[in-house]
Amino acid sequence: MNRLTTRIGDDMITEKTVFFLLLAALCAGASGGIVHAAGDPDAGKQVFQACARCHGPALAAEANRQQPVPRLGGQHATYLLSSLDAYAGGKRKHAEMERIAGSLSQQEKEDIAAYLAQFELKQFPIPGSGDAPAAIATIIENCRVCHGVGGNSFVPDYPRINGQDEQYLLEALKSYQNGARTNATMVYVVKNLTEQELRDIAAYYAGQKGGLTAINK
Ligand code: HEC
Ligand code: HEC
Numbered sequence: 001m002n003r004l005t006t007r008i009g010d011d012m013i014t015e016k017t018v019f020f021l022l023l024a025a026l027c028a029g030a031s032g033g034i035v036h037a038a039g040d041p042d043a044g045k046q047v048f049q050a051c052a053r054c055h056g057p058a059l060a061a062e063a064n065r066q067q068p069v070p071r072l073g074g075q076h077a078t079y080l081l082s083s084l085d086a087y088a089g090g091k092r093k094h095a096e097m098e099r100i101a102g103s104l105s106q107q108e109k110e111d112i113a114a115y116l117a118q119f120e121l122k123q124f125p126i127p128g129s130g131d132a133p134a135a136i137a138t139i140i141e142n143c144r145v146c147h148g149v150g151g152n153s154f155v156p157d158y159p160r161i162n163g164q165d166e167q168y169l170l171e172a173l174k175s176y177q178n179g180a181r182t183n184a185t186m187v188y189v190v191k192n193l194t195e196q197e198l199r200d201i202a203a204y205y206a207g208q209k210g211g212l213t214a215i216n217k
Helices: 015-030 041-048 057-061 077-088 095-102 106-117 134-147 166-178 184-190 195-206
Strands: 006-008 011-013
Touching: 041 106, 077 095, 077 106, 134 184, 134 195, 166 184, 166 195
Parallel strands: none
Antiparallel strands: 006 011
């Protein structure tokens, strides 16, 4: 066995993966690790009515969409809160979401996050989850350290990406390359990936069954 290679369980962990594992631990530590939002889902459902025109049934129907809209059902509350804070603070750029998130109180944000997080994933955890296409298999191995098997992350700071809208995933990945989103880890992770690799990655995670859902209620 190579000096830089250790066997942990069934996984062959390379030096690069160890780097990502360390990065993962650091990131989780920096943001306080596992935190549960103290929101009220029933109150969140009421506030979410204002979001439904984009994130609601129209999203499910995928009708009249001018831009990709993320699926929010089953997303971690902690990540939802941090993304709303990023828009509200102008750190994540998107004119409409900046305005909308900026108008919410802390309690409303927590309530909405609690409401959205309670949409259970249809399969949890995803058994097997299908293999990534060979061209991106090694890349996916590194993503798995934080985003979990098939994108079904179990760490609340790391967004679930399984079953996410394919076009949205592609745009999100590109946003870390073009500077619209600045999360240092993600910028580092995607900086050398080609357009084709990003497309393959988006298709792979979007195709994971039983992941994030559109809100239909
Ligand atoms: C006009 C349409 C529209 C409305 C209304 C809207 N959103 Fe969004 N939302 C979007 C779009 C488009 C994005 C993706 C923006 C981007 O690329 O950063 C987004 C992104 C998000 C994200 C980030 C998800 C992720 O995976 O990172 C969250 C969370 C979110 N919206 C919550 C809300 C909430 C809560 C409301 C209501 C209070 C709301 N949105 C209202 C269109 C909308
Ligand atoms: C060390 C941990 C870590 C690794 C490794 C990692 N990510 Fe991430 N990822 C994150 C964090 C944290 C965020 C949220 C960043 C933010 O708020 O912008 C994120 C965000 C994302 C998003 C945006 C999700 C959304 O809802 O908008 C996508 C897509 C994504 N990662 C895909 C990947 C892919 C593909 C890989 C492998 C090439 C990868 N990530 C590797 C931690 C990681």
